[in-house]
Amino acid sequence: MNLPDDVRYTKEHEWVRVEGTTATVGITDHAQEQLGDITYVELPRAGKAVKQTGELAVVESVKAASDVYAPVGGTVSGVNAELNEHPEKINADPYGAGWLCTLSGVAAAELDALMTAAQYAAFLKETQ
Amino acid sequence: MELIYELSRPGRCAARLPECSVPPAKAKIPARLKRATPAALPEVSELDVVRHYTNLSRRNFSVDTHFYPLGSCTMKYNPKVNEQMARLDGFCQLHPLLPQLRNGGILTQGALRLIYETERLLAEITGMAEMTMQPMAGAHGELTGVMLMAAYHKKKGNRKKRILIPDSAHGTNPASAAIAGYSVTTIPSNSQGEMDAAALKRELTDDVAGVMLTSPNTVGLFERSLRDVVALVHSVDGLLYYDGANLNAFVGRVRPGDLGFDVVHLNLHKTFSTPHGGGGPGAGAVGVVDRLKPFLPVSRVVKRDDGTYALDYGAPDSIGYIAPFYGNFSVIVRAYTYLRMLGADGLREASDYAVLNANYIRAKLKDEFDVAYDRVCMHECVFSAARQAEHGVHAIDIAKALLDRGYHAPTVYFPLIVKEALMIEPTESESKETIDAFIEAMRGIARLSRENPQALHDAPVTTPVGRLDEVAAAKDIILTAG
Numbered sequence: 035m036n037l038p039d040d041v042r043y044t045k046e047h048e049w050v051r052v053e054g055t056t057a058t059v060g061i062t063d064h065a066q067e068q069l070g071d072i073t074y075v076e077l078p079r080a081g082k083a084v085k086q087t088g089e090l091a092v093v094e095s096v097k098a099a100s101d102v103y104a105p106v107g108g109t110v111s112g113v114n115a116e117l118n119e120h121p122e123k124i125n126a127d128p129y130g131a132g133w134l135c136t137l138s139g140v141a142a143a144e145l146d147a148l149m150t151a152a153q154y155a156a157f158l159k160e161t162q
Numbered sequence: 163m164e165l166i167y168e169l170s171r172p173g174r175c176a177a178r179l180p181e182c183s184v185p186p187a188k189a190k191i192p193a194r195l196k197r198a199t200p201a202a203l204p205e206v207s208e209l210d211v212v213r214h215y216t217n218l219s220r221r222n223f224s225v226d227t228h229f230y231p232l233g234s235c236t237m238k239y240n241p242k243v244n245e246q247m248a249r250l251d252g253f254c255q256l257h258p259l260l261p262q263l264r265n266g267g268i269l270t271q272g273a274l275r276l277i278y279e280t281e282r283l284l285a286e287i288t289g290m291a292e293m294t295m296q297p298m299a300g301a302h303g304e305l306t307g308v309m310l311m312a313a314y315h316k317k318k319g320n321r322k323k324r325i326l327i328p329d330s331a332h333g334t335n336p337a338s339a340a341i342a343g344y345s346v347t348t349i350p351s352n353s354q355g356e357m358d359a360a361a362l363k364r365e366l367t368d369d370v371a372g373v374m375l376t377s378p379n380t381v382g383l384f385e386r387s388l389r390d391v392v393a394l395v396h397s398v399d400g401l402l403y404y405d406g407a408n409l410n411a412f413v414g415r416v417r418p419g420d421l422g423f424d425v426v427h428l429n430l431h432k433t434f435s436t437p438h439g440g441g442g443p444g445a446g447a448v449g450v451v452d453r454l455k456p457f458l459p460v461s462r463v464v465k466r467d468d469g470t471y472a473l474d475y476g477a478p479d480s481i482g483y484i485a486p487f488y489g490n491f492s493v494i495v496r497a498y499t500y501l502r503m504l505g506a507d508g509l510r511e512a513s514d515y516a517v518l519n520a521n522y523i524r525a526k527l528k529d530e531f532d533v534a535y536d537r538v539c540m541h542e543c544v545f546s547a548a549r550q551a552e553h554g555v556h557a558i559d560i561a562k563a564l565l566d567r568g569y570h571a572p573t574v575y576f577p578l579i580v581k582e583a584l585m586i587e588p589t590e591s592e593s594k595e596t597i598d599a600f601i602e603a604m605r606g607i608a609r610l611s612r613e614n615p616q617a618l619h620d621a622p623v624t625t626p627v628g629r630l631d632e633v634a635a636a637k638d639i640i641l642t643a644g
Contacts, residue, residue: 071633073633
């Protein structure tokens with residue numbers, strides 16, 4: 035299981051990487067593994083404002099369609115349009131080329147509610 | 163196998179059509195409506211057609227050929243007498259406009275009476291005051307039900323915005339609520355596979371229009387907090403919606419109306435043995451309690467004082483038309499036949515066997531497969547292939563291996579709240595011998611998952627095609643034939 039240290043994790047299996055007031059969001063390695071081959075991604079519109087835990091995107095796999103929730107609040111500033119053609123990038127590289135979108139205007143304090151890699155690993159162990 | 167289009171040879175034909183008796187000049191079809199080139203219909207002999215479709219049908223997996231334990235779908239056997247009744251000339255030659263013509267009603271008394279009596283029987287089974295047979299399928303019934311709830315709130319001046327739905331529900335529930343204009347709040351499940359009643363209480367504010375529940379729920383369990391939930395929802399003038407997907411566990415034993423539900427939808431194609439899936443069409447009868455009656459869609463079949471039957475369109479508060487004519491009439495004929503053939507005792511016995519069969523499978527397989535919730539279940543049981551996954555064998559591999567052993571796959575990866583879910587619903591139709599053989603097949607697969615996982619990854623090997631590319635099937639869809 036790939037659990038990089040430079041991101042924070044949610045109980046809904048999203049990750050977020052914050053640089054200054056900009057955040058990059060995706061789903062975790064565990065999430066992509068559970069979903070199986072991803073076939074479709076519904077990305078948010080740029081400019082959309084979301085609150086922390088608000089609905090952000092939808093990922094659909096051969097097994098299920100799942101909502102992706104915003105790990106932190108902010109305004110959608112960019113989306114990974116590559117995923118429209120190649121959603122399988124989420125399976126191949128969930129923390130890199132499989133990123134979903136970026137958020138601007140992020141409040142760093144909201145990160146406090148999220149898990150570190152070690153905490154997320156413990157959470158997975160406890161719930162699986 | 164070739165497509166019927168590929169079998170086509172110019173000029174080959176099974177029927178000789180008579181000359182057209184209308185001279186082309188008189189038909190006066192405008193040039194812009196005429197084809198530039200002839201339709202590319204297959205030109206084949208009668209024998210070509212018979213062989214092609216007979217061979218295709220032999221590749222089908224159906225309840226008429228195999229055990230079909232597809233959880234949450236109630237793929238019970240459809241008795242052939244249902245088909246015979248639906249084919250009676252008096253039903254299948256009836257013109258749907260006839261009861262609306264002057265004096266036409268008297269020529270359609272049998273059909274109207276059949277709809278009326280099916281409504282009465284289903285009202286008795288569900289404990290509802292009134293039914294409509296109009297909706298054309300399950301999800302259409304759901305939408306109709308939610309529209310009835312919306313009409314009730316509008317009439318009362320209630321300002322309602324949200325509908326609460328457990329996370330184990332069928333995806334059609336939130337879809338129906340959203341199409342009817344509500345926003346949906348998901349209620350999580352607890353570790354016992356039941357709705358988290360405390361979470362529901364927290365979400366239950368004055369703006370809640372209602373709660374949509376499936377009972378028994380989607381993991382095949384009875385919600386023990388149901389009585390409290392019903393009282394709470396009614397205390398904010400919310401309505402309780404009963405999704406009838408799992409009514410097969412209840413018929414003759416439990417009535418949704420007695421539990422406190424206000425609206426129910428039934429899938430005749432599940433519980434009442436009418437064709438299901440690609441063999442449909444379905445029918446999604448909807449029932450309501452007294453206070454929702456005025457909102458039912460038109461037309462209504464009514465019985466007059468003189469004992470005759472008629473269509474009534476005079477309902478000022480009705481949500482209006484939801485379907486042309488009278489629903490899927492021939493499906494209603496089949497359901498009525500099933501109800502009458504079994505009678506009250508037979509229907510009760512069918513539900514008893516459905517529940518017994520599911521529990522028998524649960525008890526016989528629980529040493530090899532993890533049971534998602536280890537307690538007495540209703541008409542279906544949910545296993546998890548978590549133990550097999552440790553050997554790299556997943557629910558999908560088990561499903562495919564079952565095909566090689568002559569069984570339709572159970573439902574896999576649903577409900578979403580169970581990891582590696584395998585959802586098995588045997589229904590009452592199957593004999594002990596069939597169920598025992600299925601249990602043996604499952605035990606054999608469990609053994610193989612330890613000894614030779616690769617054999618399961620290779621499955622199926624006996625079917626016309628092997629492992630399909632599910633990603634391409636979901637992603638690169640081709641919607642045209644030929």
